[in-house]
Amino acid sequence: MSAVPHDAAAQAARRPLPETLLAALRTRFGERCSTTEAVRLQHGRDESPFPVTPPDAVVFCESSDEVAAVVRLAGEHRVPVIPYGTGSSLEGHLLAVQGGLSVDVSRLTRILRIDADDLTATVEAGVTREQLNAELRSLGLFFPVDPGANASLGGMAATRASGTNAVRYGTMRENVLALTVVTGRGELVHTGTRARKSAAGYDLTRLFVGSEGTLGVITELTVRLVPLPEAVSAAVCHFPDVASAVRTTIQTIQLGVPIARCELLDVNAVRAVNRQSGLALREAPMLLMEFHGSPAGVKEQAETVQAIAAELGGEDFEWADTPEERSRLWAARHRAYFAGLQQHPGTRSVTTDTCVPISRLAEIVEASVADAEASGLPYYIVGHVGDGNFHLAYLVRDGDAAERATAEAMSERMVRRAIAMEGTCSGEHGIGLHKMAFLEEEAGAGGIALMRAIKQALDPFQILNPGKIFRN
């Protein structure tokens, strides 16, 4: 099946790790270079439905220089290098499909600088978004990109992650100012500056953001921060069907309302989070919204959206004004992924991630719901609908090839629809292993040729996370 290019033949052809390389790594890293099965297995999987595909060794790095040293050694031996943060990829980014070394950066956890006056922070790649936000709270600031999972910022940059706040604050594309990257030759390079904008040369920062470890290993990043808004208000609104909720979102965006979060949950997702988080949300399609601004501004925004929703059959807003209520709701939303899986024990999730021009969102959601209903598989929908991005997750029994094939076929139909609507096969999860065939359709032969040329130029030994984004 073209969408699932996990290649058993490539696996079988893996070379064992050269002994001299392993000896050099052990000399330098001691016990931080591990070949134990448990460690390798843990680093050979992520949240994707692919079979575990372990690396030959895992090196736990503690600095940019150590990462550079590993990449240099790997280059000398032409051995693949796969950066590993928290393992929360949904698309198979971390699987060692050609063997090699997993470079674990989760110990690079230093927050190097917070420049509150400039609204920037510089952190090591293993710092997670929750760690950074905990540090920022007392300063009245926050880092606005929130993919749900407590991912590492390095991983979020590598996959061009976004999430619930992106409709207002942008994605990692907009919020990364500068990077320290280990190149394919094992050299440390700094991209960007701490200035808010620049027209100085090629935009290397944004080339590495979203490159999924295939052009370099991100070891440090400087990100933009945002002052905590004076007023925050969250509300839920229930709708008779998914389409009305989506239409409310479309009109909100078209009117330019600066809504901070606008999340869709279908009835299946609401049911799952109710069970998992002990909530009593009405089991109907709903929008979970958040408004940021001055007290008057928040009120104005909410009134506008309420008026739109009312016209489209939305029920009255239920407000969550205290920080505790809001946290509870957002925590539940962030657990939707695991809540969905728990509803159907023994399943894994085949998750779609299309993003379309906002005017086409209702159409693609409705068509996808019809497909999902017809498939007979359990599924749920959550979506960052303010961006035109939503996830339909099919829950397939682990190891059930027929269910998996059905889900992948449905996913493929949805991606084709999104591309036909001038949208994208991936709004925020990246390509990884899972969407390589889709990227070929979306970018076309010309676009893929340019990407390959860049890959070849920046990864001369072809060791950086090979076999991801496009086949090599």
Next chain:
Amino acid sequence: MSAVPHDAAAQAARRPLPETLLAALRTRFGERCSTTEAVRLQHGRDESPFPVTPPDAVVFCESSDEVAAVVRLAGEHRVPVIPYGTGSSLEGHLLAVQGGLSVDVSRLTRILRIDADDLTATVEAGVTREQLNAELRSLGLFFPVDPGANASLGGMAATRASGTNAVRYGTMRENVLALTVVTGRGELVHTGTRARKSAAGYDLTRLFVGSEGTLGVITELTVRLVPLPEAVSAAVCHFPDVASAVRTTIQTIQLGVPIARCELLDVNAVRAVNRQSGLALREAPMLLMEFHGSPAGVKEQAETVQAIAAELGGEDFEWADTPEERSRLWAARHRAYFAGLQQHPGTRSVTTDTCVPISRLAEIVEASVADAEASGLPYYIVGHVGDGNFHLAYLVRDGDAAERATAEAMSERMVRRAIAMEGTCSGEHGIGLHKMAFLEEEAGAGGIALMRAIKQALDPFQILNPGKIFRN
């Protein structure tokens, strides 16, 4: 002088255009392929202080396919290709330092689509921002990037332009969604989609944005649009000195006020625009601001900034509430460049373009003013200070090598300061010929090596605007 690499030797070594190439171009383009001196001279200069350096021929293209045909022919003959839009570059981007063809895209003026429901427009590269905004007005939308000059959108993308609105709406980096580009092999490639965000593969769009014609020729672009705000208010506020105006800006940004425009003019700039535009602004340093939002939101923003300004010695705001008053003020601001030149007939401008982290802005502006005063040269300052970006323009007598050298030396000091402050040598004008040495300092050998590798990969015949961004 390192900052002025205009190379007489390279000029002398220019090969004449191969006769077979010229014949092929004449066959295909007829009179739209011109070698007349007037046309060549007009295409061999821009608003930079460099001597006119004409191409060998100018080809007036009328479609993406025609551009592709020229690039293919140029590739066969290894002849340079320089894209030309409106000629408003300030950094020498358009000069034919290695001879070759100027590919004039100013006739690619079709607005291909406006998708009001998606807040996007797709245009040909020669469409100017004023043309697009005129078309959008009746739809209640606007395109928010405004560099002052009525530049072509293709040129604005190629130089990663920004301008007065960037503090709120971002630069071309944030506002270009998709491109059609002619590659170095003369192939048409589409990058990006009309979705608001994407995590699908390398960010080719942002690689071409800011590549100054050295990686491909942009022929079409899809840009983001913004709903016209419900309320708009503009105000001027005068300050005892430049530093107080800058400090007001810094605090405004640090508080997260979503100000739409925040422009500094020093006393020299105010004097120049008064003379040129028949205004009667008080001749003191001033901020020219604009607020967008709901009526209540605009009022809140303005009150916050007024309170900050008052504490720092700013005079009362003077409001410009009618569209006519606002247009008059902004038109005057946009004419500051020519107004400055007109104050000193026979001069050309050596313009700096540093951008620093906002907390360092007052310090660099003060140091730069001290340098400028000591230089004895006429100068003026305008700045998009909300971004940390400002321009100090030295007015040097055309052909006066000593004045030019003084100005370039001052410019060099300022860039060194900006880089030391973790800022950039170019906030929005690009590198062109003028800032190649500065880019080397800013990006470092490692960064330049990556850029060169990308250039080599995407421009295999080394024909795309050679000798710009970095020496080749």
